[in-house]
Amino acid sequence: MHHERLTLRHLLSLKYVDAVARTRSIRAAAKTVSITPSALNRRIIALEEELGVDLFERNSKGVRLNSAGELFVQHIRSQIADLERVRSQIADLKGMRLGHIRIAATPEIARYLLPLQVRKYRSEFPGVTFEIQVIERSEVENALTSQTCDLAMSLEPNNTSEFHEILNIGQQIHAVIRTDHVLSNRTSLRLTECLEYDILLPMRGNGLREALETASSKKRIKISPIIESNDLHLIQQIISEGDGIGFTVPFFINSRDLKENVCYVPLDLKEVALVKVFIGQLRYRTLPVATAKFVENIRLFFEE
Structure with missing residues (x-):
């Protein structure tokens, strides 16, 4: 004792x-x-x-x-992660869903994907708690290697050398347009058509922007946005007020931050490739039971 x-x-x-x-x-x-x-x-x-x-x-x-502290903290985080995984497995054996889910997510995923998923999960397993860090794309790998999270979620992460991919979900980019815009009644759009109008984009470093710039560079066209922001909701709000065309992905469209006078038109896949939502963990580690179940719920959400 x-x-x-x-x-x-x-x-x-x-x-x-x-x-x-x-x-x-x-x-x-x-x-x-x-x-x-x-x-x-x-x-x-x-x-x-x-x-x-x-x-x-x-x-x-x-x-x-100091140097000794850095080594010691690395050991601590490994031990805490291992303990949490074992506690989750023991709880699962008892027929209970307990545990603590540690997620590092990029801003668009944290704001538009996670709220609904966390609420749905906790309605089924109220004994599970969450810790959610909002990080930039460039910080995804560090969040995993420093063991400050068990699960990393990013739109097109920069570096995946330490990233064991669990899910890789393609999302078709959509143009965000006012319902009274001349292009709003189209079933699909080419990127080049959108670029004839004022464009609003996420800040540089965002995975959605990178996908759009990759597509435009193949056409030897430079995108020159009139407004840049790291907040997709703000971009949509500005478009709702009557200025320009923006871009987004389906999990944002399925969120509750929608405007009645805004519509979403998919971009032609021949011009713009799918943007990928990556969900992964540190290589050679096993997810806690509660975290693995959460990932499965997200997979089912995207399949619906």
Whole structure:
């Protein structure tokens, strides 16, 4: 019994170190783990004394991991991920759906795909909790390798060398047009037709924009947007008010952020390839049961 208490106490200390590493502040980390800053600092110092090495560099601006700390935190995150996977598997054996799902997702997926999927999943398995980081495409691989998430979701990720692909879902790009626009009654559009009008695009680095620019470069046409934004909802709002043509993908169209005076016309696949939604995990790791079930739900959603 004493050994079990010791194990749990050490696990809590490891989570404290991870919280400080993420926030780079004893005070900010203390809020996230619900203890006082002085108590948290004592826990960190006690662990450093037990290890016989400092884990953090301390200065007036806060704390940051040193080289030993970087190695230790990498080990911590691996252990926490392994423990969560085992807990989920044990809960599954009991016929219960418990667990904690850690997701890193790019902004368009976080805003337009995840809310409905999380709500549906929790209505079936209310014992499961979620942790969702919103990251840029360029940060997807790092989120996996740093083990701050179990599942990464991105529209056309930049680098997939550490990415074990679970799902790869093609999405046909649609033009976003006001219902009174001359092109609104078309069943499909060529990109070149759209480019005859004012264009609104996501910011550079967005997977949707990259797919459009790849298609336009093959036609030796440069896209020069009148407005750029990292918020697809804002772009749609501007179009709703009467300015230009934008672009989106079906999971946005299926969200609740739609405007009555805006319609969506698919682009000709001969000109613009499908944009891919990637869902994956770190190579050579096994997903917790609850997370694997969540992925299966998303797969079924796209198949409907």
